[in-house]
Amino acid sequence: MSKKTDIIVVGSGLAGLTAALSARASGRQVLLITHGVGSLAVSSGCIDVLGYHNGCPVQDPIADLPQLNPEHPYSLAGAERVEKAIDWLQSLCLAGGLNMQKNLSRRNHELITVMGTLKPSYLCPESFCTECFAKARRAAVVSFENMKDVHPLLIIDQLHRYARFADMEFMEAMLPCPIDQSHRNVTPLDVARFVDTPEGLEWLRLSLEPYAKLYPILLMPPVLGVKNSQKVWGTLCDVLKVRIVEMVSIPPGVAGLRLREVLRNALNEAGITMIENALAVRAVADDKKCLSVVTSGAGGEHSWEASQFIIATGGILGGGVATSPGKAWETIFNIPIKAPENPQEWSSTEIFGRSFFSQMGVRVNADLKAIDDSGAVLYENVRFAGRTIGGYDYASEKSGHGTALVTGMLAGELAGKE
Amino acid sequence: MDHATVVIIGGGATGIGILRDLSMRGIQAVLLEQGCIAAGASSRYHGLLHSGARYAVKDNDAARECIEENMVLRRIGSQCVEVSEGFFVLTDQDDPAFERPWVEACAKAGIKTEQIDVKEALRLEPNLSRSVKAVYRVPDSSVDGFRLIWHNALSARRYGGEMLTHHQVFAIEQEGGRVKGVHVLNTVTGQKSYISCNLLVNAAGSWSGNVAKMVGLDVAVQPDRGTLVAFNHRFTSRILNRLHKSSDGDIFVPHGSITILGTTSFHADRPDAHDVPTEDILKLLDIGEALIPDIRTYRILRAFAGTRPLYAGKSGGQGREVSRGFHIADHQEDGLEGMVSIFGGKFTTYRLMAEKLSDLVCKKLGVHAACRTAEEPLIEEPSAELLEKAKKYFPVHGVTLAANRLGAAFPIVVEKAAALSSNPLLCECEMVSRAEIEYVASDPSTTSMNDIRIRTRMGMGTCQGTFCSLRTIGALSECRIPFPTPPTESLHHFLQERWKGLRPAIWGIQAKEMELGRSVYAATLNIDGALNEQKN
Ligand SMILES: Cc1cc2nc3c(=O)[nH]c(=O)nc-3n(C[C@H](O)[C@H](O)[C@H](O)COP(=O)(O)OP(=O)(O)OC[C@H]3O[C@@H](n4cnc5c(N)ncnc54)[C@H](O)[C@@H]3O)c2cc1C
């Protein structure tokens, strides 16, 4: 079986979703094929652009971009594209009912995490912004019984270790758990799903009320719903007359899922078809031109033809890059990634150190097409976006969603122009 | 503490065994260990409670010691021994001429072997290679090293024995041809102290040569590095050995939900040569394929290495040629009073080694007391009543696991759990609950997350600490148990330890886990940034 479309995007992480939307803006037909959900299901949903450069904190990421090495995806895309992509996503989200904000002084936000650490990020849902702490110096730190990943006392101890919070008054607010009391872990996602229901929202309002009377800020895990968090946040802040600040949390990624929901709705509205549970296993190419990708799923193999392809299959975790002892390669086109033969040399002895491992991915040019060692393009009609591209360490830089967004949008735009 | 009748150097199986034995005989003793308990070979090992069959042909005496001690440990340490059994398997790559003499040697050592039909063996172990030629049953078992040592320590404590972890002996004081005491460095606080003693016992395993050097003696203890690979699956129910002359990579030992493959044998120039070269892992996978053809499809949890304290005696020799038996030296023979050493041996025979050494100590001190360690169980079985009560606070399967892990401390932890409003599992892979972690964390010998891991197995399961470590840190803040280092640093240190074990096997599914771990702790929680930005 064979179907032909203009542009095929593989992968539905942030890079794939934004690539599909920006490609569609050209008026072309777009088909999105994906195996799973991608990192949005586990990540914070805040758009980190650049938090650290060579280990030093970055205040204004946009201003610092030109200093990145020339192989960095931002350098390839061009620094000016970064702000453009951010603004585009911001307006997309706003149209979808999610208010994403930059820091008032256009510098990195300092978001609060469930470990009580601060994390630089550039664009985040309004409910995560921490600027309110500049005025109010008192806050209740909220968690729920049996929510094992969120301990208010840890957060308080840890925040007090930062100059910015050293003299703040915090109070622990442990709420009873609204979900069954077995030995099971209760995650912010469990509570958020409950808060999506009218009774859940009412329960949360009542539980927070006593603390809202005492403290101007309530700091809490991301439990303000998955479907309509903006409204939940607005309503609760209004009726309780407090400022609620959500914390960046570990998987499952409530805020990532919120962002995904908004983008998926946008995809529907734009008339983009999305085929799920389809694993692209190989590509059929004629010399330097890709003719189709072949997927395998419940119904056997399918071949999908298109004129342009965008591969946004993520990194090692996402499935876009595979490894065996001493070898690494891109998984659909089998593009080899030059790796040290000795696995011992792949990683840094320090877990958070930069290494081949932390930056491995496909080498691309400014057109986001894969190139070989000599710089020659491998496939004329195939572009790569997101974590599949190598040359940066998103974890230590804090640039994961930023690079996915910028390269996703650019890949879509370029493919739409061909 | 400024004086002890006996000071023991080394908190591995041997040293702790000696501490328990002496304490039970009423001799006041203190044990000094430079790291956490079982920092040396006693945790960096295979966890095989040898039947002795492996040594039967080459060293029949050692084989006999193994089978005898194997039976003793099943009795006194039932909570630490997983009674499975072993298969000795002749593959198409092994010399069939070895089979007969092996069967005879086992019989001579008193090791029961039973040949079983290959078809039946494959039914029992479906992942075993289809091309095996002959299979024998032997009474091998697996043993949890951390736990056995911890239970020995708890038992010793009941008899007044004292154990100081993170205490390194850096010099030995002597006067007129007699050992007077030891100079000790607390490796956590940096404080130095002096402990005088009537008798010094050197049970420092691979380090025992270094300790002997402190008094100017030269002994032939040869550290010999062995690498082990832990897989995230129990793909064999029994211990699998190759039926051939002992060699590399020929044993699979299942423990709980994992399997450990090993090992190699390389001359090491340092006792702490714990780095794992990737070649070792690849070599083990190559060899392991003969028994388990699908070996490469299983996820590697981590790889680690230990050094065997091989005692070459006066005759020399290297690697597998050296006897696995042990040797006791009374340094009186070298002209030094007040110090004895124990070299070589195996984990399986630690109790016997401790007994023999303690006999010598008693003789030297003029104490007449018989050894009772072979009769008295390490811990008392928990009562049915207590187990019933515990079911209210622990998940059903978790009760036995916790009771076995905690030994004598189990009743205290049940009380703790009862007092908490809820007792969630902080480590879901190994079913470790908050009450257990709180108890272990408040023990004076606990100074880090690693110490907690060693006693509870928190962080040793599938997630390798990615999820449970944050929870543990959180719970410790909640119950206000102070740590020498603040949360971010503690967590970083812990993750760093886990990272070490993954680095040499960075491919396949493990590589995904590594990317996940970095993402959670760096991309989301910014631990790496916080390390530089928080104040103490
Ligand atoms: C736990 C975690 C926390 C993070 N936290 C943050 C954070 O707080 N801030 C931040 O900015 N970044 C964070 N990141 C990084 C960021 O999420 C990623 O860098 C970014 O989202 C990558 O997006 P992507 O679209 O390139 O890849 P992914 O999100 O990995 O998506 C890949 C997609 O491709 C699909 N796919 C893969 N192979 C195939 C195939 N053969 N056929 C079909 N489909 C396929 C996958 O199913 C998936 O849908 C985090 C990452 C993780 C894992």
Ligand SMILES: Cc1cc2nc3c(=O)[nH]c(=O)nc-3n(C[C@H](O)[C@H](O)[C@H](O)COP(=O)(O)OP(=O)(O)OC[C@H]3O[C@@H](n4cnc5c(N)ncnc54)[C@H](O)[C@@H]3O)c2cc1C
């Ligand atoms: C790879 C491998 C696999 C093995 N597999 C098995 C097996 O399956 N079954 C089996 O029975 N045996 C096995 N063995 C052998 C067994 O592990 C060892 O024989 C046994 O654990 C040795 O115990 P020990 O107490 O003598 O030494 P160790 O456990 O090494 O203890 C010595 C301790 O002394 C401490 N120390 C050293 N110097 C000082 C100092 N100056 N001050 C304070 N403390 C000090 C060290 O930190 C160390 O903890 C294996 C060994 C290896 C290496």
